[in-house]
Amino acid sequence: MAEASSPAPVIILNAPQLAENIGAVARVMANFGLADLRLVNPRDGWPQERAWASASGADWPLNAARVFGSVTEAIADLQAVFATTARPRELQLPVLTPRQAAGELIAGAEAGQKVGLLFGGERAGLETAEVALCQAVVTIPIDPRFRSLNLAQAVAINVYEWRATQADRPPPNFREGPPPATAEALLGFYEHLERELETAGFFHPPEKTPNMIQNLRAALGRARFTDQEVRTLRGVVTALSRGRGKVLEKIARRKDGGEA
Amino acid sequence: MAEASSPAPVIILNAPQLAENIGAVARVMANFGLADLRLVNPRDGWPQERAWASASGADWPLNAARVFGSVTEAIADLQAVFATTARPRELQLPVLTPRQAAGELIAGAEAGQKVGLLFGGERAGLETAEVALCQAVVTIPIDPRFRSLNLAQAVAINVYEWRATQADRPPPNFREGPPPATAEALLGFYEHLERELETAGFFHPPEKTPNMIQNLRAALGRARFTDQEVRTLRGVVTALSRGRGKVLEKIARRKDGGEA
Numbered sequence: 001m002a003e004a005s006s007p008a009p010v011i012i013l014n015a016p017q018l019a020e021n022i023g024a025v026a027r028v029m030a031n032f033g034l035a036d037l038r039l040v041n042p043r044d045g046w047p048q049e050r051a052w053a054s055a056s057g058a059d060w061p062l063n064a065a066r067v068f069g070s071v072t073e074a075i076a077d078l079q080a081v082f083a084t085t086a087r088p089r090e091l092q093l094p095v096l097t098p099r100q101a102a103g104e105l106i107a108g109a110e111a112g113q114k115v116g117l118l119f120g121g122e123r124a125g126l127e128t129a130e131v132a133l134c135q136a137v138v139t140i141p142i143d144p145r146f147r148s149l150n151l152a153q154a155v156a157i158n159v160y161e162w163r164a165t166q167a168d169r170p171p172p173n174f175r176e177g178p179p180p181a182t183a184e185a186l187l188g189f190y191e192h193l194e195r196e197l198e199t200a201g202f203f204h205p206p207e208k209t210p211n212m213i214q215n216l217r218a219a220l221g222r223a224r225f226t227d228q229e230v231r232t233l234r235g236v237v238t239a240l241s242r243g244r245g246k247v248l249e250k251i252a253r254r255k256d257g258g259e260a
Numbered sequence: 261m262a263e264a265s266s267p268a269p270v271i272i273l274n275a276p277q278l279a280e281n282i283g284a285v286a287r288v289m290a291n292f293g294l295a296d297l298r299l300v301n302p303r304d305g306w307p308q309e310r311a312w313a314s315a316s317g318a319d320w321p322l323n324a325a326r327v328f329g330s331v332t333e334a335i336a337d338l339q340a341v342f343a344t345t346a347r348p349r350e351l352q353l354p355v356l357t358p359r360q361a362a363g364e365l366i367a368g369a370e371a372g373q374k375v376g377l378l379f380g381g382e383r384a385g386l387e388t389a390e391v392a393l394c395q396a397v398v399t400i401p402i403d404p405r406f407r408s409l410n411l412a413q414a415v416a417i418n419v420y421e422w423r424a425t426q427a428d429r430p431p432p433n434f435r436e437g438p439p440p441a442t443a444e445a446l447l448g449f450y451e452h453l454e455r456e457l458e459t460a461g462f463f464h465p466p467e468k469t470p471n472m473i474q475n476l477r478a479a480l481g482r483a484r485f486t487d488q489e490v491r492t493l494r495g496v497v498t499a500l501s502r503g504r505g506k507v508l509e510k511i512a513r514r515k516d517g518g519e520a
Contacts, residue, residue, distance in 0.1 A: 056410070099424065140420065143292055146317075150316070167401050202496065202499035219492070
């Protein structure tokens with residue numbers, strides 16, 4: 001996948017409680033190409049070994065993480081910050097889906113702005129005063145029957161959307177597959193198959209043969225076989241037909257009182 | 261957000277290692293309105309208390325989770341299963357983004373199909389033979405520089421996309437007509453075909469047999485055969501490999517000195 005064309009958003013965690021979650025956030029940031037992590041008053045202080053232990057090797061966001069005493073300081077240099085929260089606010093701020101937020105963050109970054117995403121702590125979430133420092137609220141479309149979303153999962157969904165929107169195209173296929181076989185090659189396979197089926201007495205009653213052939217061709221045609229696959233399938237038909245020959249010989253030998 | 265309009269996909273975890281991850285998967289399934297969790301050979305057995313401990317109250321997917329001895333058994337009743345994997349495959353299967361996959365899963369469910377998402381274990385991931393049982397590969401647009409994505413994060417991104425796409429309601433893109441056969445019916449056809457090919461000496465050299473079988477399954481699987489088509493194709497295999505008796509009788513009569 002091509003590298004991000006605009007700077008990635010900063011991730012700000014306000015009062016995170018568990019070092020394991022901070023490490024999991026670093027890991028998923030690395031998964032999607034983000035590196036700038038900022039911590040506001042981590043409950044158990046900083047650094048904490050358990051964060052590195054749970055980052056599975058994504059050490060660089062942790063090594064470079066900066067600690068701040070308030071959200072205001074942590075976002076001071078940013079020009080656009082969106083607050084991720086599920087709780088309704090009385091604030092007059094636009095409420096965006098992660099996908100909409102990703103689009104706006106990318107547009108901002110492309111316009112030369114430093115952008116960020118603010119997340120609250122595991123229990124307390126964000127104060128309205130902290131949300132009020134942001135330009136928009138991002139709300140993940142969660143099932144109202146079970147709102148307890150893990151902090152690292154909330155970060156994951158937002159940074160995934162950032163990268164997916166950044167790419168705005170499917171990831172390149174592992175390898176571009178060969179094109180489908182020509183109609184001629186397909187027809188050759190169909191006719192080969194149908195000849196063998198005719199020999200085997202598959203088509204009966206005779207008046208149904210055209211329909212049976214059409215349905216068989218339509219079903220197989222949906223696979224859009226490549227030339228190589230058509231060759232393989234013709235080998236399959238040949239092998240099965242010859243196999244029949246072997247069976248016949250054996251039966252014939254048996255009829256002759258030959259060895260079973 | 262409105263309740264999901266079509267049944268949610270089944271989540272299948274193949275050989276999950278850590279109970280904490282199984283619990284985290286259940287939690288994020290609950291976050292996005294999914295409930296049907298299936299476990300194939302969980303490394304440490306099942307049930308495991310640590311799974312419930314890490315689900316933060318999302319107990320119902322764990323309480324209802326079913327354990328299977330193989331992927332084929334776990335997906336037997338499903339009509340569309342997509343494999344989530346980042347590893348390149350030689351298989352000719354469509355490669356979808358989580359968003360594209362969500363659209364197809366929803367369209368399939370709206371067409372009455374039972375659909376599922378298959379995830380590999382933390383370390384091993386999925387075997388190619390297991391991916392070959394699926395109709396498509398889902399690849400998360402991850403940064404190639406750090407591919408180690410946590411299992412629960414991979415599930416989170418896919419089930420988030422499922423729920424987010426539910427809201428968008430794309431037009432069904434599955435074809436009209438009868439639904440695809442179940443994985444069980446398909447596997448029965450594959451094994452029938454492979455038995456006959458084995459008998460016919462098609463698989464050689466022997467060391468290439470697994471690859472030949474995987475490629476054959478992936479190619480045929482792309483057609484998404486219906487139950488009727490699977491029955492017809494088994495008839496095709498039987499006819500090619502045995503004939504319908506007619507040929508046998510004729511030859512037998514010939515051997516007995518009867519009329520040619």
